[in-house]
Amino acid sequence: xxxxxxxxxxxxxxxxxxxxxxxxxxxxxxxxxxxxxxxxxxxxxxxxxxxxxxxxxxxxxxxxxxxxxxxxxxxxxxxxxxxxxxxxxxxxxxxxxxxxxxxxxxxxxxxxxxxxxxxxxxxxxxxxxxxxxxxxxxxxxxxxxxxxxxxxxxxxxxxxxxxxxxxxxxxxxxxxxxxx
Amino acid sequence: xxxxxxxxxxxxxxxxxxxxxxxxxxxxxxxxxxxxxxxxxxxxxxxxxxxxxxxxxxxxxxxxxxxxxxxxxxxxxxxxxxxxxxxxxxxxxxxxxxxxxxxxxxxxxxxxxxxxxxxxxxxxxxxxxxxxxxxxxxxxxxxxxxxxxxxxxxxxxxxxxxxxxxxxxxxxxxxxxxxxxxxxxxxxxxxxxxxxxxxxxxxxxxxxxxxxxxxxxxxxxxxxxxxxxxxxxxxxxxxxxxxxxxxxxxxxxxxxxxxxxxxxxxxxxxxxxxxxxxxxxxxxxxxxxxxxxxxxxxxxxxxxxxxxxxxxxxxxxxxxxxxxxxxxxxxxxxxxxxxxxxxxxxxxxxxxxxxxxxxxxxxxxxxxxxxxxxxxxxxxxxxxxxxxxxxx
Numbered sequence: 001x002x003x004x005x006x007x008x009x010x011x012x013x014x015x016x017x018x019x020x021x022x023x024x025x026x027x028x029x030x031x032x033x034x035x036x037x038x039x040x041x042x043x044x045x046x047x048x049x050x051x052x053x054x055x056x057x058x059x060x061x062x063x064x065x066x067x068x069x070x071x072x073x074x075x076x077x078x079x080x081x082x083x084x085x086x087x088x089x090x091x092x093x094x095x096x097x098x099x100x101x102x103x104x105x106x107x108x109x110x111x112x113x114x115x116x117x118x119x120x121x122x123x124x125x126x127x128x129x130x131x132x133x134x135x136x137x138x139x140x141x142x143x144x145x146x147x148x149x150x151x152x153x154x155x156x157x158x159x160x161x162x163x164x165x166x167x168x169x170x171x172x173x174x175x176x177x178x179x180x
Numbered sequence: 181x182x183x184x185x186x187x188x189x190x191x192x193x194x195x196x197x198x199x200x201x202x203x204x205x206x207x208x209x210x211x212x213x214x215x216x217x218x219x220x221x222x223x224x225x226x227x228x229x230x231x232x233x234x235x236x237x238x239x240x241x242x243x244x245x246x247x248x249x250x251x252x253x254x255x256x257x258x259x260x261x262x263x264x265x266x267x268x269x270x271x272x273x274x275x276x277x278x279x280x281x282x283x284x285x286x287x288x289x290x291x292x293x294x295x296x297x298x299x300x301x302x303x304x305x306x307x308x309x310x311x312x313x314x315x316x317x318x319x320x321x322x323x324x325x326x327x328x329x330x331x332x333x334x335x336x337x338x339x340x341x342x343x344x345x346x347x348x349x350x351x352x353x354x355x356x357x358x359x360x361x362x363x364x365x366x367x368x369x370x371x372x373x374x375x376x377x378x379x380x381x382x383x384x385x386x387x388x389x390x391x392x393x394x395x396x397x398x399x400x401x402x403x404x405x406x407x408x409x410x411x412x413x414x415x416x417x418x419x420x421x422x423x424x425x426x427x428x429x430x431x432x433x434x435x436x437x438x439x440x441x442x443x444x445x446x447x448x449x450x451x452x453x454x455x456x457x458x459x460x461x462x463x464x465x466x467x468x469x470x471x472x473x474x475x476x477x478x479x480x481x482x483x484x485x486x487x488x489x490x491x492x493x494x495x496x497x498x499x500x501x502x503x504x505x506x507x508x509x510x511x512x513x514x515x516x517x518x519x520x521x522x523x524x525x526x527x528x529x530x531x532x533x534x535x536x537x538x539x540x541x542x543x544x545x546x547x548x549x550x551x552x553x554x555x556x557x558x559x560x561x562x563x564x565x566x567x568x569x570x571x572x
Contacts, residue, residue, distance in 0.1 A: 025535040029223045033531075038225035 054118045054131040057109055058156030059149070062164060066097050067153065068128035071104040075120035075129055083113035084120060099173065100166050107149040111137050126165075130156060197313050201293050208468060209461040210255040212526060218251060219530040229254040262457040270341075270450050277340035282451070282458035285333030288326045289465035295322045296472045297387045299482050299514035301507040302491060308394070310387035311511055319386040320372065323473055324365060327428075330466055331357040334430075334447045337459070341450040349446030352436040352541060356427055359548030360434075364424035366556035367417045370563035371410050371477055378571050386473070390481030394489035408487065409480040416559045418478040420552055425470045427548065430463065432533035436541055471525035472518075479521050482514035490514055 014020050040047055049055075061067050071088035089105030091098055120129045134155060139145040147155070188196075214229075221228025232253040238244045247253070269275065297312035316322055331353055338350015375392050376382045395407010411418045427434040438446035445451075448459050475481060483489045490510070497504035497513075504510070539547070 022532070022536055026531060029531060029535045032225055033219070033222045035225075037222075037227050039227065041227065041230075 049133050049135075053133055053135075054116050056111065056134040056137050056147075056155060057114065057116075057118075057120055057129055057131050057152075058134075059107060059128055059152040060130055060156040060159040061153065062166075063158060063160055063162070064164070064167070065158070066100070066166065067103055068126045068159070069104050069107065070100060070102050070126055070128070071107075072102075072125065074123045074125065078119045078123045080117060080119065081113040081115050083110045083115075084108070085110070097166065099170050104149060107152055109147045109152065111139075111145045111147055112142060127159065127161065130159070132156065197294070198290075201290050201313070205290060205293060205465050205468070206461060209464040210259055212464040212467070213258070213460065214251055214255045215527070216530050216533075217254075219527065220534050223531075223534045232257045259457075262454055265453045267453040267455065272342050273450060274340040274342060277336055278450075279455070281333050281337035281340055282455045282462075284336055285330060285462035286458050286465075288329040288333075289462045289469065292323050292327045292469045293465070295319060295326075295386070296469060297390070297476065297481070298472070299511055299518050300387065300390070300490060301511040301514065302494065302505075303507075308387075308391060308490060310390075311515065312387065315385075315387070318384050319388075320368060320384050320473070320477075323386070323469065324361075324368075327466065327469060328357065328361055330462065333459075333462070337451065338447040341447070343450060345443045345445070345449045346447050349436075349438065349443050349449070352443075353430065353447060356430075356434065356436050356544060356548070359545060360424040360427035360552070363420050363548065363552040363556040364428060366553070366560055367420035367424065368477065369560050370414055370417050373563060373567055374410075374413070377567060386476045387481075389477050390483065393480040394483050394491070395487065396489060396492060397487040407489075409478060409483075411478040411480075412486065414478075414559075414563065416555065417563075418474075420556045420559065421474060421478065423547075423552060425474060426529070426532070427544070429466045429470050429529075431467065431529055433536040433539050434544055435538060436544055467526060467529055468522065471522045471529070474525060475518065475521045479525075481521075482518040484517050490517070 059067065059069055071086050073086050073088065076084045076086045085106075085108045086104050087106035089103055091100055091103050116131065118131050121131050132155070137145070218228040227249075229251040230249045232251070233244070233248040234253055234256075237247060237253070269278070294313040295316055297310035297315070299311040300308040301311065303309050334353035335350045338346040338348070338353070341347070371389060372384060375389055389410070393407065393409045426432075430436070430438060436446075438448070443449070448456055451459060480486065484493050490513070494504060494510055494513070504513075
């Protein structure tokens, strides 16, 4: 590419006096002064969170109120900072969801360790753990910062998915049994 | 009340006047610090401090939330904090001078206020009588003489702090003051030469300068120009004075003495709590007095508009209500107009601060010695010639 010499004209008197530049700067700052403010007033105004936001990890129930976690412990194994601790438990044989067999007896996420990476959500085969929109997590003690099972379900709520995997599984099993 | 005041010994009168000055300057200084924070916030697209509120003020329907949004109570919170936090005295400072410096900073700031007229009322003869604590005839000279002492506080603080950044700040402050004091004074000389034209009684009084700018429109003639604000008569003087004022008050873009980014806090690096607060208030007091002097000399003082002196405005208002001619009403009106101009100028100081980046130190010196000083001398010579030519 050819070299293009750029003409550098000497500064004019107005430019050297610096005053027109200051006037232009004052005009710019005045525009900023009168135009609407850019910041959110946080506790009252909340930011609009984009879809796919990774907030505090939570556990969810399906539309029938069944807890979706089957305590396979994949999230516990994948969790890079080892924030998740699961104590697996059995589902009682007389329960309507007895064919699911397992559910967590205890499920703890230590929010002092959690790095909000979302790997637990990615790895979960049951779509039971979700990083939702809560971004402000505070507490006054270490114990308070550990989310236990009841708290996790309280934060998570219900996932309105309609595929109802385990209900269909039970139905298919029933249908197969009926054939024979 | 008035009789009790007039019959009291002069020492008591002086004390009352001093208290009045303190009671006025400190709140205005506080309000200015708040305004600074608000203006900076607005220019940066933020709402600024707007949370602190006194409960029973918050209960007032519209006014309470408005004052809260304006951040008025943050001033009190800040002041209270500054007053009650621990006043640490570093071990390596020269204690006597270290404590003396903030006091030396406050003294010229509070003293100059007394010689600055803040308004006027019309006496029975229709002459404007200035409202001023100490109506000295040397007016501008007293202001300049005392306000330049303010830099001693900076030098003292820089030296007594016994550490390198304050020391550099103090040195910068002294060099800068010498550089700009000359142009500041020289830019004012044409104004007072104009006022003290041959054949008139000599005066350096600031209120006389305002009186000179109280002319009325007399058609397109030199007579009209004689009574106009000095801003229009001597624009170069006004410009040089304003720039030198920025430098004198250590405001951006000339705040070499503080220079947060290169000198930590400059001369007040080692100060904290109320001693630091005194420096802060002194800076705003200097700014206020500088703006007041600029208003008096170039912006027509308490005259509302060019060619519309206070007396004309009062005449117009007496058409509406005869009450407007009462000396107290006129006095309050003039104080309002004057204060409005001064505060607008203070806003301009803040506006410039958040617009223009700080000069490099050698640029400050070059601007002061090589640009402003020759410019003010040429300006002075020009008006010397003009006055000589106009004098019959």
